[in-house]
Amino acid sequence: MQHTLQAKATIRDIGLHSGAQITMHLIPAEENHGIVFIRTDITEGDNIIPARWDSVVDTQLCTVIGNDNGARVGTIEHLMSALRGCGVDNLIVEIDGGEVPAMDGSAMPFVEVIEQTGLKVQSLPKRAIRVLKEVRVEDNGKSVTLKPDEACVFAGEIEFGHGDIGYQRFETQLVNGNFKHDIAQARTFGFLHEVEYMRAQGLALGGSLDNAIILDADGVMNPDGLRFTNEFIRHKLLDAIGDLYLAGGHILGLYDGVKAGHAINNAILHALFASDENWEYVDLSVAEGQITHAPREGVMAFA
Structure with a gap:
């Protein structure tokens, strides 16, 4: 409901x-x-x-x-x-x-x-958006794919030259409290030189070690370190979950982002809704809301 x-x-x-x-x-x-x-x-x-x-x-x-x-x-x-x-x-x-x-x-x-x-x-069923056909958007080495799936799954990978990040991949299914313990605590992150540039442009004026992970050439500057060893990809998925919720409902399907950001996350929704053949509305019953998803071999990886 x-x-x-x-x-x-x-x-x-x-x-x-x-x-x-x-x-x-x-x-x-x-x-x-x-x-x-x-x-x-x-x-x-x-x-x-x-x-x-x-x-x-x-x-x-x-x-x-x-x-x-x-x-x-x-x-x-x-x-x-x-x-x-x-x-x-x-x-x-x-x-x-x-x-x-x-x-x-x-x-x-x-x-x-x-x-x-x-x-x-409330009194009415929860409405979800079921992905019917694979939809993919690519842009300069970045990509997002939406595939049909009976559950709501978010997977992604990133790769940075900084030694504290490197290559990271993570997948989670939004069921049984996974969002809270897998995703919710992961913080936004940035590099010191980028923060300094943005402040010079009148941006990031409220940013600090209290509300972001900041990295310099030597590593993570936050005194308490990271909440997860792969906090960076977890936060990217946090962003993706928020961006995709702008679809207007839960998405039943697999999201897979490679070096994805806000622009390509919005682009995949434009691509999804470009054709009625790509999706359909479904009402979620309690039972349907508990559908589980079997991870594909090699998808779950922790950096």
């Missing part, structure tokens, strides 16, 4: 890029409402932005959604990932600034707020 929150929840923290203090309210919504953002600081014109793949207006540094009035909300992927991981279908997100609070750079703070607030079971 569909779910929303039991009650209103409020989150306050700085924005990763603006450095400004942001207040965000998570408000229960009725069945079939979906996830919708409202910019409460915009008082003239349309301030409502549906969290949908066709509302994405920028993917350079994060996923940004917007409307025709110019209202935008950025860095939505960690919150969207938490909503997908916790099974929240319907929600109003009131926010008084242009980006979602950074928190610790992962989805776990949002998961904790959702769990503390509690979920309300």
Whole structure:
């Protein structure tokens, strides 16, 4: 069945890029409402932005959604990932600034707020998007493939020249709490020279070792180190789960990303919805929601 929150929840923290203090309210919504953002600081014109793949207006540094009035909300992927991981279908997100609070750079703070607030079971079945045909997007050595599968599976791989990252591959199925213990704690990451450049451009003003993994030439700069030895690919999958939730529902299929980022994640949704032959809506029963998936040999790998 569909779910929303039991009650209103409020989150306050700085924005990763603006450095400004942001207040965000998570408000229960009725069945079939979906996830919708409202910019409460915009008082003239349309301030409502549906969290949908066709509302994405920028993917350079994060996923940004917007409307025709110019209202935008950025860095939505960690919150969207938490909503997908916790099974929240319907929600109003009131926010008084242009980006979602950074928190610790992962989805776990949002998961904790959702769990503390509690979920309300609604009266209509949860609607999922079943992948019917393989769809693939490639761009300059990056790729994302969606394949038919009876479960919701996210797999991916990355490779960086930095010795603390190297080659990493990971796969998880979004069932039985896997999101919380496999994905939610993985933090965003960047390199010191990139952070310094972005700050010179007026970006990443709220970024710090408190909300990101930062690497210099010698290694991870965070005093407490990594939460997982392969935290980097886990975070890439966290982003992908949030980006793909902009489909408007759970995806029944296998996502496989190679060096994927926000732009190609949005491109795969455009490719998926380009033809009705690629997908169909299905209502998920309790039993269907518990379908398991057998990993393919060689897919599960930990760097």
